Amino acid sequence: MSAPAIAAPRKGLADKAILLHVGVLALLLAAQFVLPEYHALSLTRVMLLATFAVGYNLLFGYTGLLSLGHALFFAAGLYGAALPAYHFGWTAPPAFLAGIAAGFLVALTVGAVALRTTGVAFMIVTLMFAQAGYLATLYFGNVTRGDEGLVLTDAVRRFELLGLTVDLADPGLRYNLALALLAAAIAITLVVVRRPIGRVLVAIRENEARTLMLGYDSYRAKLVAVVLSGTISAAAGAAYALLFAYAGSSFASIHYSIYPLLWTLLGGAATVLGPVLGTLIMFYLIDLASGFTTAHLVVVGLVLVALVLFFPKGILGTVRERWLPWLP
Amino acid sequence: MATVTLLETNGLSRRFGGLKAVDGVDFRLDRGEIRAVIGPNGAGKTTFVSLVAGRVPPSEGSIRFEGEDVTRLPAHARVRRGIAYTFQITSIFGNLSVFDNVALAVQSALAKEAGFGARLDEAEIRGRTMTALDLTGLAARADQPAGTLAYGHQRLVEVAMGLGLAPKLLILDEPTQGLSDPEIADFIGLVRTIAETATVMLIEHNMAVVMDLATRITVLDRGRILAEGTPAEIRADARVQHAYLGT
Numbered sequence: 001m002s003a004p005a006i007a008a009p010r011k012g013l014a015d016k017a018i019l020l021h022v023g024v025l026a027l028l029l030a031a032q033f034v035l036p037e038y039h040a041l042s043l044t045r046v047m048l049l050a051t052f053a054v055g056y057n058l059l060f061g062y063t064g065l066l067s068l069g070h071a072l073f074f075a076a077g078l079y080g081a082a083l084p085a086y087h088f089g090w091t092a093p094p095a096f097l098a099g100i101a102a103g104f105l106v107a108l109t110v111g112a113v114a115l116r117t118t119g120v121a122f123m124i125v126t127l128m129f130a131q132a133g134y135l136a137t138l139y140f141g142n143v144t145r146g147d148e149g150l151v152l153t154d155a156v157r158r159f160e161l162l163g164l165t166v167d168l169a170d171p172g173l174r175y176n177l178a179l180a181l182l183a184a185a186i187a188i189t190l191v192v193v194r195r196p197i198g199r200v201l202v203a204i205r206e207n208e209a210r211t212l213m214l215g216y217d218s219y220r221a222k223l224v225a226v227v228l229s230g231t232i233s234a235a236a237g238a239a240y241a242l243l244f245a246y247a248g249s250s251f252a253s254i255h256y257s258i259y260p261l262l263w264t265l266l267g268g269a270a271t272v273l274g275p276v277l278g279t280l281i282m283f284y285l286i287d288l289a290s291g292f293t294t295a296h297l298v299v300v301g302l303v304l305v306a307l308v309l310f311f312p313k314g315i316l317g318t319v320r321e322r323w324l325p326w327l328p
Numbered sequence: 329m330a331t332v333t334l335l336e337t338n339g340l341s342r343r344f345g346g347l348k349a350v351d352g353v354d355f356r357l358d359r360g361e362i363r364a365v366i367g368p369n370g371a372g373k374t375t376f377v378s379l380v381a382g383r384v385p386p387s388e389g390s391i392r393f394e395g396e397d398v399t400r401l402p403a404h405a406r407v408r409r410g411i412a413y414t415f416q417i418t419s420i421f422g423n424l425s426v427f428d429n430v431a432l433a434v435q436s437a438l439a440k441e442a443g444f445g446a447r448l449d450e451a452e453i454r455g456r457t458m459t460a461l462d463l464t465g466l467a468a469r470a471d472q473p474a475g476t477l478a479y480g481h482q483r484l485v486e487v488a489m490g491l492g493l494a495p496k497l498l499i500l501d502e503p504t505q506g507l508s509d510p511e512i513a514d515f516i517g518l519v520r521t522i523a524e525t526a527t528v529m530l531i532e533h534n535m536a537v538v539m540d541l542a543t544r545i546t547v548l549d550r551g552r553i554l555a556e557g558t559p560a561e562i563r564a565d566a567r568v569q570h571a572y573l574g575t
Binding site: 195196199200202203206207209210211212213214215216217218 | 381383408413415420421422423424428432433435448450
């Protein structure tokens, strides 16, 4: 069984959903004033990775396409921003836009090819593209410095904007920029799933043959989903490179294709906030578990087993099924 | 009223391996008709309408819709031209609400009218969807997951989706299969309502329904057109009786 469908947008109920999402974002905004420095930094990271997961969910959760290659899109944004910043001294704003543009182009190209396949073949093709991308970051080590990675100087992270000097090394600013990016990703997802295009994407997930017979060019709709998902993922990667001043090959590795899948499954596929919750829980689970054992992945594994047993649709997916049918 | 040809096939054929499921069919359908396509099991009825809808590519022959050659158009493009197909085996989105099922059809029709990339009005989608649901008597069930409906109602969701597409030609593939007698009576009324705005082609085994509804009947046998005419003519046709009864 696939996840239950999005509820049809209804007046009143729809507003409740908006309130919930605004409330969650307000909570994150307020958290920076009470959290100790270490956790504020962790949460900055979590919000960027959650943006990545929100982008992933658009393709996996709503459209039903399981990609094993999203590390490629994250890395496209990461390097798209870091390479010009490192080699040409671009400041953060143009570098960020370059990262997004790189992700858009890579997603368009990979999508156009990979969407000729479906199901398992789609998983394999996206995986192969991502592995090719990972190996490329190692092969062109003289440009990317491979595993060692590029460390961005403070100069490119400090820039003038509207007469103000902006310094991305400032923890408070980093937190709020990460939050802004996450808010944008959530807003885009909400708009997409509540607009007619969202209904078409869910229809493709549920029954593609029937969707075709309703007059939809499903290839085109799926390509839109891949490009949107890949571009959001790339924005997360670009922001990660600029805010944490580092871009290395490990971000292009298979792990970063699997993580967003796990985060999404944990929090609830095809729920807007599920990937955010999943990323938060997984991050802190690893953080806490590694505090008292080096075998922290065993703990993570046990939690995933429990998830499959008790929350087969993820946390928010199950919550929606049992208690809150209006959750988008 | 001058008759206008809506659909025309010439030498339309489809082979599956050595089997000629549809064999050189020359077929004409006028605007405003309710055409029944009947024939024994395996006569090629479903294959024939699948060729028209674009679900199956033809081996030979051509299909013209509103005077234009649509033989090479993919199914989704034919739907946008106005050919809607409702499935013999109910194929609705079981996890989606009844409303969303029909809204998908409605927004497809609206997208066709508005052109690519135009912003669709959710209120307009909602209005037209509720109209289709009212017509099929499903309005009270709009929020239910379609998969939880009784079989007869799921068939009606299929029809409502066909209506939502606002088609010029609505193809109904065995629409009354599995329905109870009172449901069939309602259904006949529904098809008459649909026929006021669309041309209807239906495959049907229930002869009472066929004789009641159809303005003309086409009889297929072994992939070929065996006979064509009004219900009265078909009833009197010796070859049809032979094909059906084997005597």
